[in-house]
Amino acid sequence: MDIKDKVVLVTGASSGIGKATAELFIRKGAKVVLAARSLEEVKELAVKMPNTLAVAVDMTKPQEIQQMVQETQAFYGRIDVLINNAGQELNTSMETIDVENFARLITSDVYGPLVAMQTTIPLMKQQGGGAIVNISSGVFQTARSTLLQAESAKSVLNMISLNTRTEYIDQGVSVSLVYPREPEANFQKPPKRREVTHTKRQTDVHKLDSPEAIAAKIVETIEKGIAVEFL
Numbered sequence: 120m121d122i123k124d125k126v127v128l129v130t131g132a133s134s135g136i137g138k139a140t141a142e143l144f145i146r147k148g149a150k151v152v153l154a155a156r157s158l159e160e161v162k163e164l165a166v167k168m169p170n171t172l173a174v175a176v177d178m179t180k181p182q183e184i185q186q187m188v189q190e191t192q193a194f195y196g197r198i199d200v201l202i203n204n205a206g207q208e209l210n211t212s213m214e215t216i217d218v219e220n221f222a223r224l225i226t227s228d229v230y231g232p233l234v235a236m237q238t239t240i241p242l243m244k245q246q247g248g249g250a251i252v253n254i255s256s257g258v259f260q261t262a263r264s265t266l267l268q269a270e271s272a273k274s275v276l277n278m279i280s281l282n283t284r285t286e287y288i289d290q291g292v293s294v295s296l297v298y299p300r301e302p303e304a305n306f307q308k309p310p311k312r313r314e315v316t317h318t319k320r321q322t323d324v325h326k327l328d329s330p331e332a333i334a335a336k337i338v339e340t341i342e343k344g345i346a347v348e349f350l
Protein backbone atom coordinates (compact mmCIF):
# COMPACT_ATOMS: atom_id res chain seq x y z
CA MET A 120 0.00 0.00 0.00
CA ASP A 121 1.22 3.50 -0.83
CA ILE A 122 1.10 5.45 2.45
CA LYS A 123 0.69 8.93 0.97
CA ASP A 124 -2.71 10.51 1.79
CA LYS A 125 -3.88 7.38 3.61
CA VAL A 126 -5.81 7.70 6.89
CA VAL A 127 -3.96 5.89 9.68
CA LEU A 128 -5.32 5.27 13.19
CA VAL A 129 -2.58 4.60 15.77
CA THR A 130 -3.50 3.50 19.30
CA GLY A 131 -1.03 4.16 22.09
CA ALA A 132 0.29 7.13 20.11
CA SER A 133 1.27 9.24 23.12
CA SER A 134 4.67 7.60 23.67
CA GLY A 135 7.24 5.00 22.63
CA ILE A 136 6.56 2.88 19.55
CA GLY A 137 3.15 4.44 18.85
CA LYS A 138 4.49 8.00 18.86
CA ALA A 139 7.46 7.07 16.63
CA THR A 140 5.08 5.24 14.26
CA ALA A 141 2.70 8.21 14.06
CA GLU A 142 5.63 10.54 13.30
CA LEU A 143 6.90 8.29 10.52
CA PHE A 144 3.44 7.97 8.92
CA ILE A 145 3.20 11.78 8.93
CA ARG A 146 6.59 12.07 7.23
CA LYS A 147 5.32 9.60 4.61
CA GLY A 148 2.38 11.90 3.85
CA ALA A 149 -0.40 10.13 5.75
CA LYS A 150 -3.22 11.66 7.82
CA VAL A 151 -2.88 10.26 11.31
CA VAL A 152 -5.27 9.83 14.23
CA LEU A 153 -3.36 9.80 17.53
CA ALA A 154 -5.25 7.79 20.16
CA ALA A 155 -4.43 7.20 23.84
CA ARG A 156 -6.06 7.56 27.25
CA SER A 157 -4.24 10.83 28.00
CA LEU A 158 -6.01 13.22 25.63
CA GLU A 159 -3.84 16.17 26.69
CA GLU A 160 -0.66 14.34 25.64
CA VAL A 161 -1.95 13.38 22.19
CA LYS A 162 -3.41 16.88 21.73
CA GLU A 163 0.03 18.36 22.46
CA LEU A 164 1.58 16.04 19.88
CA ALA A 165 -1.14 16.85 17.35
CA VAL A 166 -0.31 20.55 17.61
CA LYS A 167 3.27 19.77 16.55
CA MET A 168 2.33 17.38 13.73
CA PRO A 169 0.48 18.40 10.57
CA ASN A 170 -2.53 16.36 9.37
CA THR A 171 -3.38 14.80 12.71
CA LEU A 172 -6.41 14.37 14.94
CA ALA A 173 -6.14 13.59 18.67
CA VAL A 174 -8.68 11.18 20.14
CA ALA A 175 -9.13 9.82 23.67
CA VAL A 176 -9.60 6.08 24.06
CA ASP A 177 -9.34 3.53 26.81
CA MET A 178 -8.80 0.18 25.09
CA THR A 179 -10.48 -1.63 28.00
CA LYS A 180 -13.79 0.02 27.02
CA PRO A 181 -15.49 -1.26 23.85
CA GLN A 182 -17.75 1.81 23.60
CA GLU A 183 -14.73 4.15 23.59
CA ILE A 184 -13.03 2.02 20.92
CA GLN A 185 -16.15 2.22 18.74
CA GLN A 186 -16.30 5.96 19.39
CA MET A 187 -12.62 6.33 18.34
CA VAL A 188 -13.34 4.59 15.03
CA GLN A 189 -16.49 6.67 14.48
CA GLU A 190 -14.60 9.92 15.18
CA THR A 191 -11.92 8.93 12.66
CA GLN A 192 -14.53 8.06 10.05
CA ALA A 193 -16.47 11.29 10.70
CA PHE A 194 -13.33 13.47 10.47
CA TYR A 195 -11.51 11.89 7.52
CA GLY A 196 -14.32 9.93 5.83
CA ARG A 197 -12.38 6.64 5.81
CA ILE A 198 -9.81 4.47 7.63
CA ASP A 199 -7.08 2.89 5.53
CA VAL A 200 -4.76 1.64 8.27
CA LEU A 201 -5.29 0.59 11.90
CA ILE A 202 -2.23 0.13 14.12
CA ASN A 203 -3.25 -1.72 17.29
CA ASN A 204 -0.22 -0.66 19.34
CA ALA A 205 -1.59 0.36 22.77
CA GLY A 206 -0.45 -2.08 25.40
CA GLN A 207 1.14 -2.42 28.74
CA GLU A 208 3.65 -4.52 30.60
CA LEU A 209 2.53 -6.70 33.47
CA ASN A 210 4.99 -9.37 34.37
CA THR A 211 5.40 -11.06 37.70
CA SER A 212 6.29 -14.55 38.79
CA MET A 213 3.53 -17.18 38.72
CA GLU A 214 2.83 -17.16 42.45
CA THR A 215 2.30 -13.41 42.60
CA ILE A 216 -0.05 -13.00 39.63
CA ASP A 217 -3.03 -10.86 40.53
CA VAL A 218 -5.83 -12.39 38.48
CA GLU A 219 -7.83 -9.14 38.34
CA ASN A 220 -4.83 -7.24 36.94
CA PHE A 221 -4.24 -10.02 34.45
CA ALA A 222 -7.90 -9.88 33.36
CA ARG A 223 -7.55 -6.10 32.84
CA LEU A 224 -4.46 -6.70 30.70
CA ILE A 225 -6.30 -9.27 28.58
CA THR A 226 -9.15 -6.77 28.22
CA SER A 227 -6.88 -3.96 26.96
CA ASP A 228 -4.30 -5.96 24.99
CA VAL A 229 -6.48 -8.71 23.48
CA TYR A 230 -10.16 -7.67 23.55
CA GLY A 231 -9.21 -4.05 22.78
CA PRO A 232 -7.52 -4.83 19.44
CA LEU A 233 -10.26 -7.38 18.72
CA VAL A 234 -13.03 -4.77 19.14
CA ALA A 235 -11.01 -2.24 17.11
CA MET A 236 -10.74 -4.79 14.28
CA GLN A 237 -14.43 -5.72 14.50
CA THR A 238 -15.38 -2.05 14.22
CA THR A 239 -12.91 -1.13 11.48
CA ILE A 240 -13.07 -4.13 9.14
CA PRO A 241 -16.65 -3.45 7.89
CA LEU A 242 -15.61 0.12 6.99
CA MET A 243 -12.48 -1.13 5.22
CA LYS A 244 -14.50 -3.69 3.26
CA GLN A 245 -17.01 -0.99 2.26
CA GLN A 246 -14.28 1.33 0.99
CA GLY A 247 -12.51 -1.47 -0.94
CA GLY A 248 -9.73 -2.52 1.44
CA GLY A 249 -7.38 -1.61 4.23
CA ALA A 250 -4.54 -2.80 6.41
CA ILE A 251 -4.30 -3.65 10.11
CA VAL A 252 -1.09 -4.20 12.08
CA ASN A 253 -1.28 -5.70 15.55
CA ILE A 254 1.79 -5.10 17.69
CA SER A 255 2.85 -8.31 19.38
CA SER A 256 6.15 -8.95 21.12
CA GLY A 257 9.28 -10.79 20.05
CA VAL A 258 9.81 -11.66 23.68
CA PHE A 259 6.86 -14.08 23.60
CA GLN A 260 9.14 -16.60 21.92
CA THR A 261 11.13 -17.10 25.09
CA ALA A 262 9.63 -18.54 28.27
CA ARG A 263 11.20 -16.40 30.98
CA SER A 264 10.45 -16.56 34.65
CA THR A 265 8.87 -13.09 34.92
CA LEU A 266 7.54 -12.47 31.42
CA LEU A 267 4.30 -14.25 31.90
CA GLN A 268 1.19 -12.11 31.65
CA ALA A 269 1.94 -9.58 28.90
CA GLU A 270 3.59 -12.20 26.73
CA SER A 271 0.75 -14.70 27.28
CA ALA A 272 -1.73 -12.04 26.18
CA LYS A 273 0.35 -11.42 23.03
CA SER A 274 0.23 -15.14 22.23
CA VAL A 275 -3.58 -14.97 22.15
CA LEU A 276 -3.44 -11.82 20.01
CA ASN A 277 -1.11 -13.63 17.60
CA MET A 278 -3.61 -16.39 16.85
CA ILE A 279 -6.55 -13.98 16.58
CA SER A 280 -4.51 -11.91 14.12
CA LEU A 281 -3.40 -14.83 11.95
CA ASN A 282 -6.92 -16.25 11.76
CA THR A 283 -8.37 -12.83 10.96
CA ARG A 284 -5.78 -12.42 8.22
CA THR A 285 -6.85 -15.72 6.65
CA GLU A 286 -10.53 -14.76 6.89
CA TYR A 287 -10.24 -11.31 5.28
CA ILE A 288 -7.19 -11.32 2.98
CA ASP A 289 -9.34 -12.18 -0.07
CA GLN A 290 -11.71 -9.33 0.82
CA GLY A 291 -8.93 -6.75 0.58
CA VAL A 292 -8.21 -6.37 4.30
CA SER A 293 -4.66 -7.34 5.23
CA VAL A 294 -4.03 -8.16 8.90
CA SER A 295 -0.38 -8.35 9.97
CA LEU A 296 1.69 -8.89 13.10
CA VAL A 297 4.87 -7.08 14.09
CA TYR A 298 7.02 -8.64 16.80
CA PRO A 299 9.27 -5.99 18.33
CA ARG A 300 12.13 -6.99 20.51
CA GLU A 301 12.53 -4.95 23.67
CA PRO A 302 13.00 -1.26 22.86
CA GLU A 303 16.16 0.36 24.21
CA ALA A 304 14.45 1.92 27.21
CA ASN A 305 13.18 -1.44 28.38
CA PHE A 306 16.37 -3.42 28.04
CA GLN A 307 16.52 -6.54 30.16
CA LYS A 308 19.32 -8.97 30.85
CA PRO A 309 20.10 -11.75 28.34
CA PRO A 310 18.29 -15.07 28.94
CA LYS A 311 19.49 -17.46 31.58
CA ARG A 312 20.28 -21.06 30.76
CA ARG A 313 17.05 -22.49 32.15
CA GLU A 314 14.93 -20.31 29.91
CA VAL A 315 13.19 -22.19 27.14
CA THR A 316 12.49 -21.03 23.62
CA HIS A 317 10.18 -22.48 21.01
CA THR A 318 11.93 -20.97 18.03
CA LYS A 319 15.51 -20.72 16.83
CA ARG A 320 15.49 -16.94 17.18
CA GLN A 321 16.45 -17.00 20.86
CA THR A 322 19.58 -14.88 20.61
CA ASP A 323 18.00 -12.24 18.34
CA VAL A 324 15.18 -11.62 20.81
CA HIS A 325 17.51 -9.88 23.21
CA LYS A 326 18.99 -7.35 20.82
CA LEU A 327 17.84 -3.77 21.27
CA ASP A 328 15.56 -1.86 18.94
CA SER A 329 14.71 1.80 19.11
CA PRO A 330 11.04 2.84 18.80
CA GLU A 331 12.06 4.46 15.48
CA ALA A 332 13.46 1.15 14.14
CA ILE A 333 10.25 -0.63 15.17
CA ALA A 334 8.18 2.14 13.54
CA ALA A 335 10.13 1.66 10.29
CA LYS A 336 9.26 -2.06 10.34
CA ILE A 337 5.59 -1.29 10.97
CA VAL A 338 5.45 1.05 7.99
CA GLU A 339 7.36 -1.44 5.81
CA THR A 340 4.85 -4.13 6.80
CA ILE A 341 2.03 -1.97 5.42
CA GLU A 342 3.91 -0.87 2.30
CA LYS A 343 4.87 -4.43 1.34
CA GLY A 344 1.78 -6.24 2.66
CA ILE A 345 3.94 -8.51 4.84
CA ALA A 346 2.02 -10.97 7.05
CA VAL A 347 4.43 -11.34 9.96
CA GLU A 348 7.43 -9.14 10.64
CA PHE A 349 10.09 -10.06 13.21
CA LEU A 350 12.66 -7.48 14.22
Ligand SMILES: NC(=O)c1ccc[n+]([C@@H]2O[C@H](COP(=O)([O-])OP(=O)(O)OC[C@H]3O[C@@H](n4cnc5c(N)ncnc54)[C@H](OP(=O)(O)O)[C@@H]3O)[C@@H](O)[C@H]2O)c1
Nearest residue numbers: 131132133134135136155156157177178204205206256305
Ligand atom coordinates in the same frame (compact mmCIF):
# COMPACT_ATOMS: atom_id res chain seq x y z
N1 LIG B 1 8.21 -2.16 25.83
C1 LIG B 1 8.59 -3.36 25.43
O1 LIG B 1 9.57 -3.94 25.92
C2 LIG B 1 7.84 -4.05 24.32
C3 LIG B 1 8.40 -5.16 23.67
C4 LIG B 1 7.69 -5.76 22.70
C5 LIG B 1 6.42 -5.31 22.37
N2 LIG B 1 5.90 -4.22 23.00
C6 LIG B 1 4.55 -3.76 22.65
O2 LIG B 1 4.63 -2.55 21.90
C7 LIG B 1 3.51 -1.73 22.19
C8 LIG B 1 3.98 -0.34 22.59
O3 LIG B 1 4.92 -0.46 23.62
P1 LIG B 1 5.81 0.78 24.13
O4 LIG B 1 7.06 0.21 24.67
O5 LIG B 1 5.87 1.82 23.07
O6 LIG B 1 4.92 1.24 25.37
P2 LIG B 1 4.72 2.68 26.06
O7 LIG B 1 5.81 3.62 25.72
O8 LIG B 1 4.43 2.38 27.48
O9 LIG B 1 3.38 3.20 25.34
C9 LIG B 1 2.16 2.56 25.55
C10 LIG B 1 1.09 3.38 24.86
O10 LIG B 1 -0.15 2.71 25.01
C11 LIG B 1 -1.10 3.60 25.61
N3 LIG B 1 -1.99 2.79 26.44
C12 LIG B 1 -1.68 1.97 27.47
N4 LIG B 1 -2.79 1.40 27.97
C13 LIG B 1 -3.83 1.89 27.24
C14 LIG B 1 -5.23 1.69 27.27
N5 LIG B 1 -5.83 0.87 28.17
N6 LIG B 1 -5.98 2.33 26.37
C15 LIG B 1 -5.44 3.17 25.45
N7 LIG B 1 -4.13 3.40 25.37
C16 LIG B 1 -3.33 2.77 26.26
C17 LIG B 1 -0.26 4.62 26.41
O11 LIG B 1 -0.88 5.88 26.53
P3 LIG B 1 -1.85 6.29 27.73
O12 LIG B 1 -1.18 5.85 29.00
O13 LIG B 1 -2.02 7.76 27.59
O14 LIG B 1 -3.12 5.58 27.48
C18 LIG B 1 0.94 4.77 25.47
O15 LIG B 1 0.64 5.68 24.43
C19 LIG B 1 2.72 -2.47 23.29
O16 LIG B 1 1.66 -3.19 22.71
C20 LIG B 1 3.73 -3.41 23.89
O17 LIG B 1 3.14 -4.56 24.46
C21 LIG B 1 6.58 -3.58 23.96
